[in-house]
Amino acid sequence: MLAFYDQDESEFYGLCVADLLRSRPGMRRVHEFGAGSGHAMIDVIRRVGFRGMMHGFELDERSATSARELIARSGLAGRYQVCHGDFFADLDPGDDRECVVANPPYLPLLDDRPGFPHLSGGHSGSTISKRILSAGFGTVLLMISSYADPCSVLEHARDRGYVLTGWMVLPLKMGEFTRRPAVLRRINAMALAGTAFVAGDKYLLAGGVWDRAAEGSHDQSALLSHVMSSFGTDEADGVPGVIAAPEAG
Ligand SMILES: C[S@@+](CC[C@H](N)C(=O)[O-])C[C@H]1O[C@@H](n2cnc3c(N)ncnc32)[C@H](O)[C@@H]1O
Secondary structure, eight states: OOOOOOHHHHHHHHHHHHHHHHHOTOOOEEEOOTTTTHHHHHHHHHTTTSEEEEEEEEESSSHHHHHHHHHHTTOTTTTTEEEOOHHHHHHHHOOOOEEEEEEEEEEEEESSSSGGGGGBBOTSOHHHHHHHSSSSSSSSEEEETTTTHHHHHHHHHHHTEEEEEEEHHHHEETTTTSSSHHHHHHHHHHHHHTTTOOOOEEEEEEEEEEEEEOOOOOHHHHHHHHHHHTTTSSTTTOSSOEEEEEOOO
16 A cells, blocks of 8 residues: 555644644654555654654554654654554553643444545444544544544543543545545445435544543533534534634633
């Protein structure tokens, strides 16, 4: 497979990660699920001037190799490493799980052996997202799609003891993998069942930040659930572009 990089999607993911790192300058060790081409994080590290260490994992060997080459050419080897392997299997159990960032695979597919396995999020598109939320990190930044059962992802995070402390949403046009017939068929079936929310060939991509519940923290997941599940309905007609959550206070 060619290393994943979608200009709109990967740049929005980068924007969300940059926002997180800027707001928490003390963060020193960040894990990344699925580095893809490595472009997105290289841009973030440069823009933010991140001084910590980003540990990326990438399942696809060719993507991992090209990400490493790009990191070496960028002169950022002391800030960003990408290991070829399965994030879930290769995470060191003794590692400090301070923060994980991810733009995970979220294509909903019924096929258990799809042609593009590294981009499949399972039957409803939310399987990998939920596994990341179950991996025991203190802070999780995760991209979630309105066509991949977003409300159940938000519910899963709450069940795991997280509160959603920040989020941004962007309407995006479906990319080349989403437009494959098997994926579209699945999205249409899920839309009828009320677990996918699209407007024509557009969907909403949200970048959410979850933290372990702490006294006084205000969970915004009901609000994000409402935004995601309103997409494609009359209520959402006014959605103009990036929507940022109100500051928690
Ligand atoms: C949607 S792409 C995002 C790539 C990149 N972060 C970006 O936004 O441009 C998801 C990436 O996760 C990788 N991936 C899928 N399952 C993985 C796993 N279990 N461990 C590590 N990487 C995985 C895929 O190969 C793919 O490169």
